[in-house]
Amino acid sequence: MLLVFVELCRYPLGMTGGQIQDEDISASSQWSESTAARFGRLDLDNGDGDGAWCPDIMSGPDGLKEYLQVDLRSLHFITLVGTQGRHADGMGNEFAQRYRIKYSRDGSNWVGWQDRKGRQVIEGNKNAYDVVLKDLEPPIIARFVRFMPVTDHSMIVCMRVELYGCEWLDGLISYSIPDGHQMIYRGLDVYFNDSVNDGASGLGQLTDGTWGLDDFLHSHIYGMWPGYDYVGWNNKSLPKGYAEMIFEFDHVRNFTSMKVHCNNMFSRGVRMFRQATCYFRSGSDWEADPVTFRPTVDRVSQGARFITVSLGDRTASAIKCRFHFSDLWMLFSEVAFQSGKMVSTLLLGDDPTHKVDESNTRILIGCLVAIIAILMTIIVIILWRQVWQKMLEKASRRLLDDELTARLAVQTQAFSSNHSSLSSESGSTSNSTYERIFPLCSDYQEPSRLIRKLPEFAQSTEHLGPSTSCRALATSVSDGAPHYAEADIISLQESSDSSTYSIAAVNMNxxxxxxxxxxxxxxxxxxxxxxxxxxxxxxxxxxxxxxxxxxxxxxxxxxxxxxxxxxxxxxxxxxxxxxxxxxxxxxxxxxxxxxxxxxxxxxxxxxxxxxxxxxxxxYMENGDLNQFLCNLKLNEAADEDRKDQEENEGESMISSGMKYLSSLNFVHRDLATRNCLVGKNYTIKIADFGMSRNLYRGDYYRIQGRAVLPIRWMSWESILLGKFTMASDVWAFGVTLWEIVTLCKKQPYSQLSDEQVIENTGEFFRDQGKQVYLPKPLCCPDSVYNDLMLSCWRRNAKQRPSFQEIHTQINQGTL
Known part of the structure; x- marks a missing residue:
């Protein structure tokens, strides 16, 4: 298994969709048969709100003894939990204001979850209707999870829950390592202890999905102490010259490699390990022949990095590795293993204890035959589709694809390789990693795959009225409509205030x-x-x-x-x-x-x-604004003033053109410097030919090989909700302005891949302060960046300025 990426590991695990069976849900007690554990499933279908798990609070003096337990059948990496109350169509008002979580990997040893600062109580629901989602920081690795309401008996408690995460394919159930040491660096106390370890030989910092920064004095997690991201040891405190770690797994596995994230800030006496020697154990004794690995020494880069240690396809249920020092300190932040489950048994002579049961063999063979048959069927379907597509291409070189427009698809293969597919609501199987999580209304037929990986999407209805939400998302099945920008983006839809018209429905007069x-x-x-x-x-x-x-x-x-x-x-x-x-x-x-x-x-x-x-x-003789600015050379000091003047005039002309379009309630949807043309006397006019040029093919994100989207210029609501308005054009204007100020030397978000850009829109949606903005360009006045650009990128579309306001602001010279 590859390392878990926490931001992507947020799949609903089956309480809502039914993948978790009734027999896997249990509870300490219940009011009555109608409030049993099996009713403790999150309700996202806007049903009548009846049915929930409600404990018998009179059964014990302390509400902490009551629990709702979920058995996931295998180890899972759990990053998020959701809770809801019971309102019974207005006749009930029971919910849990606070709760705790306990978890177990084997069903016998239970651990109480606590956050990175040691707090155990989670703030829950404030009413019986809303779903409240809470990130688990740190995440947990467990098969069994218990929700334990915290109550003072002043009100009746009912809970419905969902778990979000992904399957834990490492199989690692515990590790033991030396206690972390303390460093004193220039009078600063730096602690390298495993602060989130859930037991003497449990799991913790090395499996929490958080990788340490290059500078170990800083942390990914806000407010934590220096060195928090790492577990580390001092060479002088370990006289044998190595740190020994033992990793225990759920069963015998075939190990191919181990990935270790190490710090290498050698200017402070920290280097990655010099040598790793790993021993293997399948029974009671360690095997005599270890695997030895020596990484390439890096004396140039001080960046933290993953080191892949080859384990030579050795089989074991436990691994003991000795990491040898190459300097005074050695710091690790994450360890992960790639392995395959052992599915066969070696026959040794005639000893019946080592023979494979014949019935199990027949079952295994039957399963393999079924799998081969399914794979052959899939191959035939794929080949048939390819032939059919070629026939369609001969009939028409370019087809309008009504279904395609709102199906923004992050390549699910990249994400689904580590996660099992879910079933859709209709019960049919699907190869998609993401399935319908939050159906909002009757005409919401096929949600975006991207939206489906954001459980928080349920809360978007707080900002969009129900009719607006349905209308915006229903564009996925609407006919393609003409629009000013040429890119095949989601059709224009009527905005929530009815001020933006669908061109297809408008009388052209x-x-x-x-x-x-x-x-x-x-x-x-x-x-x-x-x-x-x-x-x-x-x-x-x-x-x-x-x-x-x-x-x-x-x-x-x-x-x-x-x-x-x-x-x-x-x-x-x-x-x-x-x-x-x-x-x-x-x-x-x-x-x-x-x-x-x-x-x-x-x-x-x-x-x-x-x-x-x-x-x-x-025809504009000076070409498009992007290439015009890229080729602009300003060598003299006097040119700086001319550059500022030209930039200001360019911004004014673009904002003037957009002001005109917005006055007609007309949405551009692909505003960028590539779509602004430069004519005589450096006059700038807005056009729509940007996507026509191969030069800008990299500016568009291709969906399923056909349609394209300019995601680096699009607002978060356009990407996630298919919502295009004048406010989303304002967002794109802010990006266009950023291009102008940087003279188009870099693509927006050049440091991010297309998938990371899309992930960043999810952070805008969640609004937890983790979203990444385009950085302030060099020599850009604070007033331009803070007062104009950032105002164009406000999360709330209603708080963004209008083009009339932008044009006035630019022309008045207040920036």
Whole structure:
């Protein structure tokens, strides 16, 4: 098993979905048959709120003796718990205000959970309706978990619970290590003790999923003492020159490797181990031949790192490793093992105690045959789908995928390799790691896979009315609608205040009272010069348009010599595009024909009498703003003033264009410097061709190989909830402003992978102070970063400024 990543290990373990059977739920007592343990399942379906586990509080003088117990059948890494009360459709009001947790790995030795500061009592529910989720810091590794309400008998207690985590595949049930030592560094006391170990030979700091920082004086966990992340030893205090650790496992396993996270700050006398010598035991005695491993010495980098120790496929139920010092101190923060369960028994002679039971062999063979049959079926289905997809591609090179738009999928294979799949509500099996956790309403048919890994999503209804939540999430099954940005993002939906309209449902005369069709430009007067890029439905070309100046209306006249051809950008639709794509292309023409603003790229004319359909827009000679800024070179001091002035003018023009779009209740959805074009006199206009260029392919996150999303510019609610509004455009404006100030030298969140960017949106949703913002650029005034950028990235969309406010703020020079 690979190391557990705590932020991803948050799967519901089956109280709600039914994977945990009734016989695996027990309790110390109950009111009556209707309040038995089996009713203690979390209710997320907004049912009548009846049914819960309610202990008989009169059975003992102390409520701590009462408990609801869950048997997970195997060891699990538990990171989060949820509790709820019982309201019985308004007739009940029973819940647990506080509770404790006990857990066990074997069912006999029980440990009371406490947080990293030693507190045992968890604050629970404040009413009988809401689900309250609590992170377990540190997480626990257990098979059995008990919820124990803390009560003064002033009110009746009822509980419904859920556990979140993932299966603990290491099989490690305990370890024993030397006591950690204390370091005095420049008068500072640094403690390297295993502070969260749950017993003399239990589990603790080395298995809590938290990896130490490069500088051991600091900690991942806020408010903890120096050295908290590490367990460490001093060479002088261990005269044998090594620290010996013994790891006990649930049964005999075949071990391939061990991963050890070590500190290597050699400037302070700390280095990773010089040698690891590991012994193995399957019975009562340690085997004589150990495995020895010597890592490569690093005298350059002081960064903490994982060291992989090869264990040579040795079988054992216990491992004893001696880690030899290479300096004065040795510090570990995490240890994990990769192994496979032993599924066969070696036959030794005719001794019946070593023979495999024939019935078990038949069962094993039957299971293997069934598994092979299932795998063959899956392979056939995959091959059939590939053939079918190729046939569809021949019929239409690009299909509009109604189902695809709201199914933002973090590659589930990466996450599901360590976790078993769950069953959907309908009872059908699925290969998806995430299943429906929080169905909100009848028209919420298929939630985003990303949303499904965030149990906190249930609480989002506090900020979104029920109708709004359903409406926003129902976009996953809505028809694709035309929009200003070209990326295939979730369709525009009506916002909660009804001020943002779904283009597909709007009469196209909304933008003007007269017929809005564009004039047909003679196709033979277009001379194609070069291909600029490839878009969602076709291609974008640079063309010369002969006589375009005389063809245009007065309000669309452009600067240039009327006697020479005019350079224009021509966006074409593929001839083999399907009907939906053609309709969307024509709707986009209808919309763009009504946009009249000096900071919006103008649609000049169309060619729609024959295929391929074309829309002709003005061409901006200085290209897009991203490349323009990347190529900007400012070597002289005087240029700094010019740079600041140009940046301010650019910000003003972009905010002006967005102010105009927002005045029409029009959402862009892909605002970025790549979608801002630079013309003569450095005029900036907002466009929608960014995704058309291969140059910016890396700016879009591809979903299931087809649709793409500009996740690094998107607000958290757009990614998680499919909610696109003017406020989400404001978020993107803040990122665009960050690009401008940095001269587009780096991609936003360049230090994060696409998956980490998506994980970060979950932190915005949870709002526990762990979310990562784009950093303040060098030479960026505090007023610009603090007063403008950060205000654009506020979690609450209603608290973000409007484009009218942004434009006024920029032009008044208050930044």
């Amino acid at each position: 909304l933008f003007a009272g007269t017929d809005s069709s564009m004039r047909e430009f003679p196709r033979e007067k277009l001379t194609f010069k070069e291909k600029l890029g490839e878009g969602q439905f076709g291609e974008v070309h640079l063309c010369e348009a002969e006589g375009m100046q005389d063809f245009l209306d007065e309000d669309l006249s452009l600067e240039g010599n009327r006697d020479s051809p005019l350079l224009v950008a021509v966006k074409t639709l593929r001839e083999d595009a399907n009907k939906n794509a053609r309709n969307d292309f024509l709707k986009e023409i209808r919309i763009m024909s009504r946009l009249r603003d000096p900071n919006i790229v103008h649609l000049l004319a169309v060619c729609v009498d024959t295929d391929p359909l074309c829309m002709i827009t003005e």
